[in-house]
Amino acid sequence: MADPARDTDTAPPRHGRIAFACAALVAGMVGASYAAVPLYDMFCRATGYGGTTQVATAAPEKALERTVTVRFDGNVAPGLKWTFGPEQNALTVKVGETRLAMFKAKNVSDKPLTGTASYNVTPEQTGAYFSKIQCFCFTEQTLQPGEEIDMPVAFFVDPSIAENRELDDLNELTLSYTFFPARQRSAAVAGERPKS
Template identity: 50%
Template sequence: MTTAAAKSLENRNIRTGLMAFAGAVAMLGLGYAAVPLYELFCRVTGFGGTTQRATEGEADLAARMGAAAGGQQISIRFDGTVAPGLGWDFRPEQRTDTVTIGQRDMAIYVARNNSDRPVTGTATFNVEPEQAGAYFNKIQCFCFTEQTLQPGQEVRMPVLYFVDPKALDDANMEGVEQITLSYTFHEAKK
């Protein structure tokens, strides 16, 4: 093999090695970015029943849109469970409510720490049917932060929410008469 051919082969090998290294670094970066990107995707689209977070201004706009839509109503069902080993009781004060689409409403959940130690919990949530997640907006929620309960402590925790009137224009929401808001409390990771 000539010197020029050997040099060309060496350059190609270096280029291939650098491209493989760059590909590995890119895959590592995508691996770290996958979870936040997936969470962002779910929040934006409501995928998998992920609810939306709203501001007071968005709630006011939804109320005006809801009034213009004729005050249609929908049933909301509330569900609350705890992960095994948490040592809490957790339930909604009221199992169902009928709300006007676009209007703010409040649900109250009750949690009680039955253990003999302080326990910090965090709530995961979901909405069913899945397509309703894009239209179920929470303004304030205990699920936005961790909750610490002392031994024997019982607390009432509110969720301020509304159903976006845009749901009335979505063919996938046609025939949906009830939305279920579910929470599960887990012990927070230390």
């Protein structure tokens, strides 16, 4: 007959394994939460999901006869004492043609302020076809008190849009920017509440 005391001495320490598994799970979840923002950003840029625009290094070789009107929108989030907006409300462009749009920003405060722009295109499914070659939104922008600057964006609508039959009737899209205080946007992206 087996000795119950001897069986408990040789039994593996289950509590230690469970604690280790729980700690590993928590560490994995923390790691996944830190990786979620850049992975989501990469996904949006690759697919145009949510109206995320593309970044291009060169313009297409050929433009199509099809035209699209690109409307422009500019906003400033609370906490950034800037004025910001497009210098023109819209441009009609040929698909595949590179165009330059200008925005103007001014720091209306009495101290230097750094802002960063978030952007999207609507309708959302056009994000995969809207490409920027140059944009003020690629980096943070610092304006001195009272400073006003022009901010260019060089863009094109990718000719591959003609292959998407669902967008055959598309003749207008909107490129929208919102400037945030640089620290506030970083905290918002990380899912934290901005500090005042």
